[in-house]
Amino acid sequence: MTTTCCTSARAGSQFVKDFMGTLTAANPHEPEFLQAAQEVVTSVEAVMEKKPQYLQGNILGRIVEPERAFQFRVPWVNDAGEVKVNRGYRIEFNSAIGPYKGGLRFHPTVNLSILKFLGFEQVFKNSLTTLPMGGGKGGADFNPKGKSDGEVMRFCQSFMSELFRHIGPDTDVPAGDIGVGSREIGYMFGEYKKITNTFVGILTGRGLEWGGSLIRPEATGYGCVYFAADMLATRGETFEGKTCLVSGSGNVAQYTVEKINDLGGKVVTLSDSGGWIFDGDGVDAEKLDWVMHLKNNHRGRIEEYAQQFPNAEFHSRNDSLDHNPMWSVKADCAFPSATQNEINAVDATNLLGNGVYLVSEGANMPSTAIAQDTFVDAGILYGPAKAANAGGVAVSGFEMAQASQRLYWTRDEVDARLRIIMSSIHTQCVDAAKEFGCEGNYVHGANIAGFVKVADAMIAQGIV
Secondary structure, eight states: OOOHHHHHHHHOOHHHHHHHHHHHHHSTTOHHHHHHHHHHHHHHHHHHHHOHHHHHTTHHHHHTSOSEEEEEEEEEEOTTSOEEEEEEEEEEEEOSSSSEEEEEEEOTTOOHHHHHHHHHHHHHHHHHTTSSOOEEEEEESOOOTTOOHHHHHHHHHHHHHHHGGGOBTTTEEEEOBTTBOHHHHHHHHHHHHHHHOOOOOOSSSOOGGGTOOTTTTTHHHHHHHHHHHHHHHTTTOOSTTOEEEEOOOSHHHHHHHHHHHHTTOEEOEEEETTEEEEOTTOOOHHHHHHHHIIIIISOOOTHHHHHHSTTSEEEEOOTTSSSOGGGGSOOSEEEOOSOTTOBOHHHHHHHHHTTOOEEEOOSSSOBOHHHHHHHHHHTOEEEOHHHHTTHHHHHHHHHHHHHHHTOOOOHHHHHHHHHHHHHHHHHHHHHHHHHTTOTTOHHHHHHHHHHHHHHHHHHHTOOO
16 A cells, blocks of 8 residues: 555655765765665654654664774684684664664675664664664674684684673673574673673573573564564465465574464475575475475585475576566565565566565565565565564563573463564554554554654653
Protein backbone atom coordinates (compact mmCIF):
# COMPACT_ATOMS: atom_id res chain seq x y z
CA MET A 1 0.00 0.00 0.00
CA THR A 2 1.42 3.36 -1.04
CA THR A 3 0.26 6.31 1.03
CA THR A 4 0.75 10.06 0.97
CA CYS A 5 3.56 9.77 3.51
CA CYS A 6 5.35 7.11 1.47
CA THR A 7 4.94 8.99 -1.81
CA SER A 8 6.30 12.29 -0.52
CA ALA A 9 9.20 10.53 1.18
CA ARG A 10 10.05 8.64 -2.00
CA ALA A 11 10.14 11.86 -3.99
CA GLY A 12 12.91 13.18 -1.74
CA SER A 13 11.93 16.31 0.15
CA GLN A 14 14.19 19.31 0.45
CA PHE A 15 14.65 18.49 4.14
CA VAL A 16 16.02 15.04 3.31
CA LYS A 17 18.16 16.35 0.44
CA ASP A 18 19.69 19.08 2.61
CA PHE A 19 20.40 16.74 5.51
CA MET A 20 21.89 14.02 3.32
CA GLY A 21 23.93 16.59 1.41
CA THR A 22 25.61 17.68 4.63
CA LEU A 23 26.09 14.09 5.80
CA THR A 24 27.53 13.01 2.45
CA ALA A 25 30.00 15.90 2.46
CA ALA A 26 31.19 14.80 5.91
CA ASN A 27 31.38 11.09 4.97
CA PRO A 28 32.14 11.07 1.22
CA HIS A 29 33.61 7.56 1.00
CA GLU A 30 31.07 5.65 3.09
CA PRO A 31 28.31 4.45 0.71
CA GLU A 32 26.89 1.73 2.94
CA PHE A 33 26.56 4.09 5.89
CA LEU A 34 24.98 6.80 3.75
CA GLN A 35 22.49 4.26 2.33
CA ALA A 36 21.43 3.23 5.84
CA ALA A 37 21.18 6.84 7.01
CA GLN A 38 19.11 7.92 3.98
CA GLU A 39 16.58 5.19 4.68
CA VAL A 40 16.09 6.29 8.29
CA VAL A 41 16.08 10.04 7.60
CA THR A 42 13.50 9.59 4.84
CA SER A 43 11.25 7.57 7.14
CA VAL A 44 11.37 9.90 10.14
CA GLU A 45 10.77 13.20 8.34
CA ALA A 46 7.07 12.99 9.28
CA VAL A 47 8.09 12.43 12.91
CA MET A 48 10.22 15.56 12.89
CA GLU A 49 7.20 17.56 11.76
CA LYS A 50 5.06 16.22 14.61
CA LYS A 51 7.74 16.50 17.31
CA PRO A 52 9.53 19.85 16.99
CA GLN A 53 11.61 19.07 20.09
CA TYR A 54 13.60 16.66 17.92
CA LEU A 55 14.52 19.50 15.56
CA GLN A 56 15.35 21.82 18.43
CA GLY A 57 17.61 19.20 19.98
CA ASN A 58 19.16 18.38 16.58
CA ILE A 59 18.45 14.70 17.23
CA LEU A 60 19.15 13.66 13.66
CA GLY A 61 22.46 15.50 13.56
CA ARG A 62 23.50 13.80 16.77
CA ILE A 63 22.15 10.32 16.07
CA VAL A 64 24.11 9.89 12.81
CA GLU A 65 27.42 10.52 14.58
CA PRO A 66 28.93 7.64 16.59
CA GLU A 67 29.61 8.47 20.21
CA ARG A 68 33.02 6.80 19.80
CA ALA A 69 34.92 5.05 17.03
CA PHE A 70 38.14 3.12 17.60
CA GLN A 71 40.61 1.85 15.02
CA PHE A 72 43.64 -0.17 16.04
CA ARG A 73 46.29 -2.46 14.60
CA VAL A 74 46.12 -6.21 15.21
CA PRO A 75 49.52 -7.91 14.79
CA TRP A 76 49.64 -11.71 14.84
CA VAL A 77 51.91 -14.56 13.77
CA ASN A 78 50.83 -17.19 11.22
CA ASP A 79 51.84 -20.85 11.26
CA ALA A 80 54.85 -20.10 9.05
CA GLY A 81 56.20 -17.69 11.65
CA GLU A 82 55.39 -14.60 9.58
CA VAL A 83 54.12 -11.47 11.30
CA LYS A 84 50.83 -10.22 9.84
CA VAL A 85 48.92 -7.01 10.57
CA ASN A 86 45.20 -6.32 10.27
CA ARG A 87 42.98 -3.38 11.17
CA GLY A 88 40.57 -3.70 14.07
CA TYR A 89 37.58 -1.46 14.77
CA ARG A 90 34.84 -0.82 17.30
CA ILE A 91 32.07 1.70 16.64
CA GLU A 92 30.15 2.66 19.78
CA PHE A 93 27.24 4.38 18.09
CA ASN A 94 24.58 5.22 20.65
CA SER A 95 24.07 4.40 24.33
CA ALA A 96 20.89 6.39 25.02
CA ILE A 97 18.84 3.34 26.02
CA GLY A 98 21.55 0.98 27.26
CA PRO A 99 25.13 -0.28 26.86
CA TYR A 100 26.41 -0.59 23.30
CA LYS A 101 25.42 -3.93 21.79
CA GLY A 102 26.35 -5.33 18.39
CA GLY A 103 28.45 -7.95 16.70
CA LEU A 104 32.05 -8.30 15.56
CA ARG A 105 32.65 -9.10 11.88
CA PHE A 106 35.87 -10.68 10.59
CA HIS A 107 35.95 -10.37 6.81
CA PRO A 108 38.29 -8.84 4.20
CA THR A 109 35.62 -6.31 3.19
CA VAL A 110 35.35 -4.80 6.67
CA ASN A 111 35.92 -1.05 6.66
CA LEU A 112 34.64 2.03 8.46
CA SER A 113 31.64 2.51 6.14
CA ILE A 114 30.34 -1.04 6.59
CA LEU A 115 30.77 -0.97 10.36
CA LYS A 116 29.12 2.44 10.65
CA PHE A 117 26.15 1.23 8.61
CA LEU A 118 25.88 -1.88 10.79
CA GLY A 119 26.24 0.08 14.02
CA PHE A 120 23.69 2.68 12.91
CA GLU A 121 21.17 -0.05 11.99
CA GLN A 122 21.87 -1.73 15.33
CA VAL A 123 20.74 1.35 17.25
CA PHE A 124 17.19 1.06 15.91
CA LYS A 125 17.10 -2.73 15.79
CA ASN A 126 17.99 -2.90 19.48
CA SER A 127 15.42 -0.24 20.27
CA LEU A 128 12.71 -2.35 18.61
CA THR A 129 13.49 -5.37 20.80
CA THR A 130 12.17 -3.42 23.85
CA LEU A 131 15.35 -4.45 25.71
CA PRO A 132 17.73 -1.85 27.25
CA MET A 133 20.52 -2.03 24.68
CA GLY A 134 22.30 0.67 22.71
CA GLY A 135 23.90 0.13 19.30
CA GLY A 136 27.44 -0.65 18.23
CA LYS A 137 29.47 -2.77 15.81
CA GLY A 138 33.05 -3.79 15.27
CA GLY A 139 35.42 -6.23 13.66
CA ALA A 140 38.51 -6.52 11.51
CA ASP A 141 39.57 -7.01 7.88
CA PHE A 142 40.86 -10.46 8.87
CA ASN A 143 39.65 -13.50 6.94
CA PRO A 144 39.31 -16.64 9.10
CA LYS A 145 38.65 -18.81 6.03
CA GLY A 146 41.62 -21.01 5.24
CA LYS A 147 43.30 -20.23 8.57
CA SER A 148 44.24 -22.91 11.09
CA ASP A 149 42.70 -22.92 14.55
CA GLY A 150 46.06 -21.75 15.91
CA GLU A 151 46.16 -18.78 13.56
CA VAL A 152 42.59 -17.81 14.38
CA MET A 153 43.35 -18.10 18.09
CA ARG A 154 46.44 -15.90 17.88
CA PHE A 155 44.54 -13.29 15.88
CA CYS A 156 41.61 -13.27 18.33
CA GLN A 157 43.93 -12.93 21.31
CA SER A 158 45.73 -9.99 19.72
CA PHE A 159 42.42 -8.38 18.77
CA MET A 160 41.08 -8.69 22.31
CA SER A 161 44.32 -7.35 23.82
CA GLU A 162 43.19 -3.94 22.54
CA LEU A 163 39.41 -4.32 22.49
CA PHE A 164 39.27 -5.21 26.21
CA ARG A 165 40.01 -1.57 27.10
CA HIS A 166 36.72 -0.41 25.59
CA ILE A 167 34.14 -3.05 26.58
CA GLY A 168 32.38 -4.23 29.73
CA PRO A 169 29.05 -5.70 30.88
CA ASP A 170 27.61 -2.23 31.54
CA THR A 171 29.54 -0.42 28.76
CA ASP A 172 29.75 -2.40 25.53
CA VAL A 173 28.89 -6.06 24.95
CA PRO A 174 29.96 -7.38 21.51
CA ALA A 175 28.69 -10.58 19.89
CA GLY A 176 29.42 -12.57 16.75
CA ASP A 177 28.69 -11.75 13.12
CA ILE A 178 30.07 -12.90 9.76
CA GLY A 179 33.37 -14.72 10.38
CA VAL A 180 32.90 -14.71 14.14
CA GLY A 181 31.28 -17.86 15.51
CA SER A 182 31.60 -19.88 18.70
CA ARG A 183 35.29 -20.61 18.04
CA GLU A 184 36.24 -16.94 17.73
CA ILE A 185 34.02 -15.90 20.66
CA GLY A 186 35.71 -18.54 22.81
CA TYR A 187 39.24 -17.41 21.98
CA MET A 188 38.37 -13.74 22.62
CA PHE A 189 36.57 -14.47 25.87
CA GLY A 190 39.48 -16.54 27.12
CA GLU A 191 41.90 -13.69 26.43
CA TYR A 192 39.64 -11.14 28.15
CA LYS A 193 39.33 -13.39 31.19
CA LYS A 194 43.10 -13.80 31.39
CA ILE A 195 43.87 -10.08 31.00
CA THR A 196 41.26 -8.82 33.47
CA ASN A 197 41.06 -11.79 35.85
CA THR A 198 37.26 -11.56 35.71
CA PHE A 199 34.50 -13.85 34.46
CA VAL A 200 31.79 -11.48 33.27
CA GLY A 201 29.35 -11.28 30.38
CA ILE A 202 31.39 -9.11 28.03
CA LEU A 203 30.64 -11.19 24.94
CA THR A 204 27.44 -12.95 23.91
CA GLY A 205 27.25 -16.05 21.77
CA ARG A 206 29.28 -18.00 24.34
CA GLY A 207 29.15 -21.77 24.73
CA LEU A 208 26.45 -23.20 26.99
CA GLU A 209 29.11 -24.58 29.33
CA TRP A 210 30.50 -21.11 30.05
CA GLY A 211 27.60 -18.69 30.20
CA GLY A 212 25.83 -18.94 26.86
CA SER A 213 22.10 -19.14 26.20
CA LEU A 214 20.03 -21.79 24.55
CA ILE A 215 18.46 -20.70 21.22
CA ARG A 216 21.20 -18.08 20.62
CA PRO A 217 22.55 -19.82 17.49
CA GLU A 218 19.01 -20.26 16.17
CA ALA A 219 17.67 -16.86 17.17
CA THR A 220 18.23 -14.73 14.06
CA GLY A 221 16.86 -17.36 11.69
CA TYR A 222 13.97 -18.34 13.93
CA GLY A 223 13.10 -14.69 14.59
CA CYS A 224 13.13 -13.85 10.89
CA VAL A 225 10.59 -16.62 10.22
CA TYR A 226 8.47 -15.62 13.23
CA PHE A 227 8.30 -12.06 11.88
CA ALA A 228 7.31 -13.42 8.46
CA ALA A 229 4.62 -15.56 10.07
CA ASP A 230 3.15 -12.44 11.70
CA MET A 231 3.18 -10.64 8.35
CA LEU A 232 1.39 -13.60 6.71
CA ALA A 233 -1.16 -13.59 9.53
CA THR A 234 -2.24 -10.06 8.55
CA ARG A 235 -3.58 -11.69 5.36
CA GLY A 236 -5.01 -14.72 7.12
CA GLU A 237 -2.23 -17.01 5.84
CA THR A 238 0.38 -19.38 7.27
CA PHE A 239 3.57 -21.02 5.96
CA GLU A 240 1.76 -24.24 5.14
CA GLY A 241 2.53 -25.15 1.54
CA LYS A 242 4.64 -22.06 0.82
CA THR A 243 7.72 -22.37 -1.41
CA CYS A 244 10.61 -20.32 -0.04
CA LEU A 245 13.95 -19.04 -1.33
CA VAL A 246 16.79 -18.72 1.20
CA SER A 247 20.21 -17.27 0.36
CA GLY A 248 23.33 -18.08 2.32
CA SER A 249 24.10 -21.36 4.06
CA GLY A 250 25.56 -20.16 7.34
CA ASN A 251 24.01 -19.81 10.75
CA VAL A 252 21.12 -17.50 9.81
CA ALA A 253 20.18 -19.44 6.69
CA GLN A 254 20.37 -22.82 8.43
CA TYR A 255 17.95 -21.94 11.19
CA THR A 256 15.69 -20.03 8.82
CA VAL A 257 15.30 -23.29 6.88
CA GLU A 258 14.72 -25.26 10.07
CA LYS A 259 11.90 -23.02 11.25
CA ILE A 260 10.27 -22.77 7.80
CA ASN A 261 10.20 -26.58 7.74
CA ASP A 262 8.68 -26.64 11.23
CA LEU A 263 5.88 -24.32 10.08
CA GLY A 264 5.04 -26.31 6.94
CA GLY A 265 6.96 -24.43 4.23
CA LYS A 266 9.47 -25.78 1.71
CA VAL A 267 12.89 -24.24 1.05
CA VAL A 268 14.31 -24.86 -2.44
CA THR A 269 17.53 -22.77 -2.51
CA LEU A 270 20.73 -22.16 -0.54
CA SER A 271 23.94 -20.39 -1.55
CA ASP A 272 27.46 -19.37 -0.64
CA SER A 273 30.15 -17.27 -2.28
CA GLY A 274 30.71 -19.94 -4.95
CA GLY A 275 27.15 -20.22 -6.22
CA TRP A 276 23.71 -21.59 -5.34
CA ILE A 277 21.70 -24.80 -5.34
CA PHE A 278 18.13 -25.48 -6.39
CA ASP A 279 16.39 -28.49 -4.85
CA GLY A 280 12.81 -28.78 -6.09
CA ASP A 281 12.13 -31.52 -3.56
CA GLY A 282 12.95 -29.14 -0.71
CA VAL A 283 15.74 -28.95 1.86
CA ASP A 284 14.11 -31.21 4.43
CA ALA A 285 15.38 -31.97 7.95
CA GLU A 286 17.73 -34.75 6.80
CA LYS A 287 19.29 -32.59 4.08
CA LEU A 288 19.56 -29.64 6.46
CA ASP A 289 21.47 -31.79 8.95
CA TRP A 290 23.88 -32.64 6.14
CA VAL A 291 24.31 -28.93 5.27
CA MET A 292 24.97 -28.07 8.92
CA HIS A 293 27.62 -30.78 9.13
CA LEU A 294 29.18 -29.58 5.86
CA LYS A 295 29.29 -25.92 6.85
CA ASN A 296 29.81 -26.04 10.61
CA ASN A 297 32.21 -28.96 10.91
CA HIS A 298 34.03 -29.12 7.58
CA ARG A 299 33.65 -25.54 6.29
CA GLY A 300 32.75 -27.07 2.92
CA ARG A 301 31.15 -25.50 -0.16
CA ILE A 302 27.46 -25.59 -1.08
CA GLU A 303 28.25 -27.11 -4.49
CA GLU A 304 28.85 -30.38 -2.61
CA TYR A 305 25.11 -30.47 -1.89
CA ALA A 306 24.34 -31.31 -5.53
CA GLN A 307 26.91 -34.10 -5.42
CA GLN A 308 25.29 -35.56 -2.30
CA PHE A 309 21.69 -35.14 -3.51
CA PRO A 310 21.58 -35.82 -7.28
CA ASN A 311 18.11 -34.32 -7.80
CA ALA A 312 19.52 -30.90 -6.86
CA GLU A 313 21.18 -28.48 -9.27
CA PHE A 314 24.27 -26.35 -8.58
CA HIS A 315 24.77 -23.03 -10.37
CA SER A 316 28.16 -21.33 -10.20
CA ARG A 317 28.32 -17.67 -9.29
CA ASN A 318 28.44 -15.43 -12.38
CA ASP A 319 29.50 -11.86 -11.59
CA SER A 320 29.11 -10.82 -15.24
CA LEU A 321 25.31 -10.87 -14.88
CA ASP A 322 23.34 -7.84 -13.67
CA HIS A 323 21.25 -10.08 -11.44
CA ASN A 324 21.39 -13.26 -9.36
CA PRO A 325 19.44 -16.03 -11.14
CA MET A 326 18.58 -17.58 -7.79
CA TRP A 327 16.11 -14.74 -7.22
CA SER A 328 14.32 -15.73 -10.46
CA VAL A 329 13.14 -19.10 -9.11
CA LYS A 330 9.36 -19.30 -8.80
CA ALA A 331 8.35 -19.08 -5.13
CA ASP A 332 6.04 -17.45 -2.57
CA CYS A 333 8.53 -16.13 -0.01
CA ALA A 334 12.18 -15.01 0.01
CA PHE A 335 14.62 -14.84 2.90
CA PRO A 336 17.88 -13.06 1.92
CA SER A 337 20.27 -14.31 4.60
CA ALA A 338 23.76 -13.80 3.16
CA THR A 339 25.07 -10.22 3.11
CA GLN A 340 24.30 -6.55 2.43
CA ASN A 341 22.93 -5.43 -0.96
CA GLU A 342 22.63 -8.96 -2.34
CA ILE A 343 19.24 -8.08 -3.94
CA ASN A 344 19.43 -5.31 -6.53
CA ALA A 345 16.69 -3.63 -8.58
CA VAL A 346 16.69 -6.37 -11.26
CA ASP A 347 16.56 -9.10 -8.61
CA ALA A 348 13.62 -7.39 -6.89
CA THR A 349 11.70 -7.19 -10.17
CA ASN A 350 12.47 -10.84 -10.90
CA LEU A 351 11.26 -11.90 -7.46
CA LEU A 352 7.95 -10.13 -7.94
CA GLY A 353 7.59 -11.47 -11.47
CA ASN A 354 8.00 -15.04 -10.24
CA GLY A 355 5.33 -14.87 -7.58
CA VAL A 356 7.16 -13.79 -4.43
CA TYR A 357 4.91 -11.66 -2.24
CA LEU A 358 6.79 -11.88 1.07
CA VAL A 359 10.42 -10.89 1.71
CA SER A 360 11.83 -11.18 5.22
CA GLU A 361 15.45 -10.08 5.62
CA GLY A 362 17.76 -12.28 7.67
CA ALA A 363 20.96 -10.49 6.61
CA ASN A 364 21.69 -6.85 7.40
CA MET A 365 20.42 -4.50 4.64
CA PRO A 366 20.43 -7.22 1.95
CA SER A 367 18.29 -5.12 -0.44
CA THR A 368 19.55 -2.02 -2.21
CA ALA A 369 17.57 1.20 -1.82
CA ILE A 370 15.92 0.75 -5.23
CA ALA A 371 15.06 -2.86 -4.42
CA GLN A 372 13.44 -1.72 -1.18
CA ASP A 373 11.37 0.85 -3.06
CA THR A 374 10.34 -1.83 -5.55
CA PHE A 375 9.02 -4.07 -2.78
CA VAL A 376 7.23 -1.26 -0.96
CA ASP A 377 5.64 0.11 -4.14
CA ALA A 378 4.40 -3.39 -5.06
CA GLY A 379 2.58 -3.62 -1.72
CA ILE A 380 4.08 -6.99 -0.81
CA LEU A 381 4.82 -8.11 2.74
CA TYR A 382 8.34 -6.74 3.15
CA GLY A 383 10.13 -7.10 6.50
CA PRO A 384 13.29 -4.95 6.60
CA ALA A 385 16.34 -6.29 8.38
CA LYS A 386 16.25 -4.05 11.43
CA ALA A 387 12.88 -5.58 12.32
CA ALA A 388 12.97 -9.06 10.80
CA ASN A 389 16.44 -10.12 11.97
CA ALA A 390 16.31 -8.58 15.45
CA GLY A 391 15.84 -12.01 17.04
CA GLY A 392 19.58 -12.57 17.30
CA VAL A 393 20.28 -9.49 19.35
CA ALA A 394 17.11 -10.09 21.38
CA VAL A 395 18.43 -13.45 22.57
CA SER A 396 21.84 -11.83 23.11
CA GLY A 397 19.96 -9.57 25.51
CA PHE A 398 18.51 -12.66 27.19
CA GLU A 399 22.05 -14.04 27.50
CA MET A 400 23.14 -10.82 29.19
CA ALA A 401 20.23 -11.09 31.64
CA GLN A 402 21.00 -14.71 32.46
CA ALA A 403 24.71 -13.93 32.93
CA SER A 404 24.04 -11.03 35.30
CA GLN A 405 21.63 -13.10 37.38
CA ARG A 406 23.67 -16.33 37.20
CA LEU A 407 20.55 -18.08 35.87
CA TYR A 408 19.92 -20.58 33.10
CA TRP A 409 16.65 -20.50 31.15
CA THR A 410 15.26 -23.55 29.40
CA ARG A 411 15.08 -23.85 25.62
CA ASP A 412 11.30 -23.54 25.63
CA GLU A 413 11.44 -20.44 27.85
CA VAL A 414 13.96 -18.65 25.62
CA ASP A 415 12.06 -19.60 22.46
CA ALA A 416 8.78 -18.39 23.94
CA ARG A 417 10.36 -15.07 24.93
CA LEU A 418 11.83 -14.73 21.43
CA ARG A 419 8.42 -15.36 19.87
CA ILE A 420 6.86 -12.68 22.08
CA ILE A 421 9.53 -10.11 21.20
CA MET A 422 9.23 -10.73 17.45
CA SER A 423 5.45 -10.28 17.69
CA SER A 424 6.02 -7.08 19.67
CA ILE A 425 8.39 -5.79 16.97
CA HIS A 426 5.79 -6.58 14.31
CA THR A 427 3.12 -4.72 16.26
CA GLN A 428 5.39 -1.69 16.76
CA CYS A 429 6.09 -1.53 13.02
CA VAL A 430 2.42 -1.80 12.09
CA ASP A 431 1.28 0.76 14.67
CA ALA A 432 3.99 3.33 13.88
CA ALA A 433 3.35 3.14 10.13
CA LYS A 434 -0.37 3.60 10.71
CA GLU A 435 0.14 6.54 13.10
CA PHE A 436 2.27 8.43 10.59
CA GLY A 437 0.14 7.77 7.51
CA CYS A 438 2.14 4.93 5.95
CA GLU A 439 -0.04 1.94 6.81
CA GLY A 440 1.40 -1.30 5.48
CA ASN A 441 4.93 0.10 5.07
CA TYR A 442 7.15 -1.95 7.40
CA VAL A 443 10.26 0.05 6.41
CA HIS A 444 8.86 3.34 7.67
CA GLY A 445 7.19 1.61 10.61
CA ALA A 446 10.42 -0.02 11.81
CA ASN A 447 12.49 3.14 11.39
CA ILE A 448 9.94 5.36 13.13
CA ALA A 449 9.30 3.00 16.05
CA GLY A 450 13.01 2.44 16.65
CA PHE A 451 13.89 6.11 16.25
CA VAL A 452 11.27 7.58 18.60
CA LYS A 453 12.37 5.54 21.61
CA VAL A 454 16.03 6.51 21.16
CA ALA A 455 15.20 10.16 20.40
CA ASP A 456 13.06 10.50 23.54
CA ALA A 457 15.88 9.06 25.66
CA MET A 458 18.37 11.47 24.10
CA ILE A 459 16.08 14.43 24.82
CA ALA A 460 15.66 13.31 28.42
CA GLN A 461 19.43 12.99 28.97
CA GLY A 462 20.34 16.43 27.64
CA ILE A 463 22.99 17.51 25.16
CA VAL A 464 25.58 14.79 25.70
